[in-house]
Amino acid sequence: MATKDIGPKNPVAQTGDMVVDYVDHRTGAKTGLNWFLNRNIPAETGWFQTLGFTALALFGLQAVTGIILAMYYRPDPATAYESIRVITDDLTWGWLVRGMHKWGASAMVVVVFLHMGRVFFFGAYKYPRELTWVTGALLLVMTLFMGLTGYLLVWDQKAYWATVVAVNITASAPVLGPYIADILRAGPEFGPSTLSRFYSIHMLLIPGGMIAFIGIHLFLVSKLGVAEPPWSKRLQMVEREKEEAKRQAARDRLPTGRTRVPVRAPDHPPLRTPAPTDTSESATTPDGGGS
């Protein structure tokens, strides 16, 4: 469709364009974003493929609500429980932000499992997406660890004893178990340092790891494209063609297992020209030279 010239843009749009051009000229950001966001996807892509983005959106929600909570939470055994009470009962919208963070954590665990299930049932973990699966599996472990470390921060009886049980179970794992338990407890026993340890793991270590791995995960998704669902018509056609080729190969095979060489009429002229019939002394060789 032909575009219509409607004159120069307004000053705000012009300034916007100038800023975008300025940044793009120096960073190539437009090309990068274009590569990341605009690509062809399989025709049958549908709602199932939105679960990954749902997990991403929940991670964003956890990050925003977590930052707000961290502004009021005090990671010390003497003050932690009281600071949570203040957030819930006294702060404006505090109960809402805390509720969103708490329920968001459970929702994220459920959605990440659903996303993993969808990837599994679509066979999207197969070549060439093995590393996308591996980075995803690490993201799942980190998501679960976020839940474990966040649970203790409330510092009430339930949180304390549930975490004692979880860390004791970790300690019973072979070889590395006792070491990991010591790292989590910040020593051989539960104490004031355990709360700081869990707080720093929950606030810094795991979110940092998750941001890095989500970056790699999304890079791989962009690079490799989205896998086709198993009911994709194109995929079924490819499978049928492969199956037909296999059957044909089986038909061409001799009972001995050797493959029959097709008998074809030669499609080129004979390489040698017939020998000249003239046997007199003046006969010439095929290349025209004298004998």
Ligand code: HEM
């Ligand atoms: C924090 C957790 C996670 C986030 C934010 C996330 C995000 C995403 C997004 C946005 C996509 C592209 C859209 C889609 O296919 O849904 C995707 C694809 C993918 N994810 Fe995840 N993911 C997470 C966890 C996992 C887990 C636990 C696994 C498996 C162990 C996994 C394996 C994959 C694979 C193999 C793909 C490619 C699927 C395809 O090409 O169809 N992801 N992920």
